[in-house]
Amino acid sequence: MENSSLFFSVRRCEPELIRPAKPTPCGLELLSEIDDQEGLRFHMSFILFYKNNINGSELGKDPVKVVREALSKALVYYYPFAGRVREGDNRKLMVDCQGQGVLFMEADADITLEEIGDSVYLLPCPYIEELLWNVPHSNGILASPLLLIQVTRFKCGGFSFAIRMNHTISDSLGLVQFLITIGEVANGATQPSQMPTWNRDIFNARKPPRISFTHNEYSQNIFSMEAKHHSKAMIHKAFFFSHRQLLSIRNSLPSNLQNTCTTFEILTAFLWKCRTISLGFDPLDKVGVSYMVNARGRKDIQVPNGYYGNAFAFPMVLSKVGLVCDRPLGYALELVKKIKTQMTLEYIKSVADLMVIKGRPCFNTQVGSFIVADTTRVPFGKVDFGWGKPVSAGITSPVPSISFFARSKNRGGEEGIVVPIWLPPLVMERFERELKKMLDTTIYGGIISSL
Secondary structure: OOOOOOOOOEEEOOOEEEOOOOOOOOEEEEOOOOOOOHHHOOEEEEEEEEOOOOOOOOOOOOHHHHHHHHHHHHOOOOHHHHOEEEEOHHHOEEEEEOOOOEEEEEEEEOOOHHHHHHHHHOOOOOOHHHHOOOOOOOOOOOOOOOEEEEEEEOOOOOEEEEEEEEOOOOOHHHHHHHHHHHHHHHOOOOOOOOOOEOOHHHHOOOOOOOOOOOOHHHOOOOOOOHHHHOOOOOEEEEEEEEHHHHHHHHHOOOHHHHOOOOHHHHHHHHHHHHHHHHHOOOOOOEEEEEEOEEOOOOOOOOOOOOEOOOOEEOOEEEEEHHHHHHOOHHHHHHHHHHHHHOOOHHHHHHHHHHHHHOOOOOOOOOOOEEEEEEOOOOOHHHOOOOOOOOOEEEEOOOEOOEEEEEEEEOOOOOEEEEEEEEEOHHHHHHHHHHHHHHHOOEEEOOEEEOO
């Protein structure tokens, strides 16, 4: 996806630490075995854009002041966010809760939201370096602030709220729960409508731990063809799929699959097939696909209301290359559908036990492994600081080795889904050609636009 060539300047104040507004419990809070796995030891960034509410009660109020004060009050309930992560024996992570605070920046941009235009919908965000400054020495996993926030005022009275989060403390759904609380407090609430729950022990390893499943997603020795076909160098490009294209893909399927599969499942299978063809592996080699399956709302797992830790697993299914490439799309789709059925209490307990037994390994990042995650249903639209719903909200930039599905618009204003894809450079060229052939579309610099 091409970035805009628009240039503007941002004036920032010095970063400050925002601490809980009242004294909070001190001590060590253990993260779960799901939280502290190697694959989640990175930072994720999100951004929300708000227009000036000229007809609302917030006219004349300063969003920086409103958010800063509400953030401090919300941290009373979510005090672990104000702590620092430490590592113990066997690489076990915990949060040292001493009310150290989260990093906060006040900023002003010499531009209006109207001048930025549709760029607010782009992934990656073209202006994330301006709207979320990477404070030096702030992005460590251990002993660093868990949150970095920048609120930037625009000349029109609108503003952006950008946040970077240490993924070990929370997933995107847990983060949005926290952001909704900030919004509720900003709008006058005295406490959250949904009280937070720590309870990280629900995803702890059993005693003694026992691995009861084959976890392909953590095996580093599945894809034997890696070394002879590709270097480790990877690049990413973001591809946009309009509703019309998504409907076209759905309509190409047998009627039983058209009516029983989600858009996420269909697009995942479509990309996996296209990606596998582009890899050029031997038909008898194996490839895998995996996606993050949420544990919330499942009766057998019983994640408590208000839980804001990482609550997912990402089972992987395997197939021979030739079957994915040569069979109809329905074959890949049926395999993708099986991923969700593997997510049970026993499965996620087995993942937790694997973390303890095998030293908290990373998920498989080989090129034969296609890992995706769906953020299109994360309710960023509910985050209201007093200026109404955001006009745009979501993840700001791609995460290496994971393709996050996000809602977006293309340059023509069409709504759809954008997906960053990671591949070696030469494979990426083949992937673009394969997409062009499969979709009968024109590709501009990595973004797919309907003819």
